[in-house]
């Protein structure tokens with residue numbers, strides 16, 4: 303519970319959200335965070351070794 | 363009945379077509395090619411898992427009704443499970459989509475697999491939208507009163523009236539989830555029929 307109270311203090315929820323505005327792109331901070339997390343997940347999915355998979359060298 | 367008559371029956375023809383295209387060992391295979399051993403291939407199934415969770419929690423919400431999901435602790439919990447499963451559903455679906463885009467997974471006669479994915483994506487967005495419209499709280503009032511002008515400007519408002527809660531709820535819990543589930547089933551069956559797309563051939567440098 304204390305953790306969530308601390309989190310609530312870090313992210314004030316009783317204020318207007320933060321928005322970014324570049325030309326025609328209008329994006330909330332929360333949506334930007336989600337997009338960055340998706341890109342990070344995508345890169346991790348490509349780069350992280352998959353358990354049980356042999357490396358290319360072992361194949362040769 | 364003669365054998366030719368039996369062969370002509372629609373049941374016989376349908377069974378032969380179905381088992382010819384999708385024999386059991388293709389429908390539920392034991393092994394996959396080595397290139398499938400990568401995390402990027404996990405995201406289709408992760409999307410499927412999230413979708414199942416969305417449907418199950420949605421059914422519980424439907425059984426208990428809005429008074430329960432607004433007014434009780436357990437109701438709030440199941441409502442939150444429903445929302446967060448949707449968030450994970452879209453998150454994993456988009457990583458899945460990017461993965462398939464960059465490996466051009468529509469190659470080799472897989473156009474329909476890609477296209478059923480595209481339509482499922484659109485149906486999912488509409489399902490999510492009607493879900494926000496069906497919350498029966500200030501949030502849904504705000505969303506629908508904002509959305510009505512946009513939708514009326516397209517002329518669709520006469521048939522799809524976002525201020526009509528009954529209509530939005532029906533779209534959200536009957537028509538659109540049915541479409542999303544049927545499309546997803548087709549999508550996954552098509553993956554099974556065609557098999558997983560092979561990776562791009564590696565460039566081999568030839569030294570003369």
Ligand code: HEM
Nearest residue numbers: 403406407409410459462467475476479480483553558559
């Ligand atoms: C409800 C949403 C979706 C679900 C449950 C789903 C599920 C799956 C599953 C389980 C697979 C096989 C495993 C894999 O390669 O990940 C797959 C493959 C595929 N998906 Fe989806 N998918 C969804 C949405 C989409 C979308 C939005 C697209 C693109 C527009 C897409 C395009 C593809 C393609 C092209 C394949 C075939 C890949 C191949 O042959 O290697 N899917 N999908």
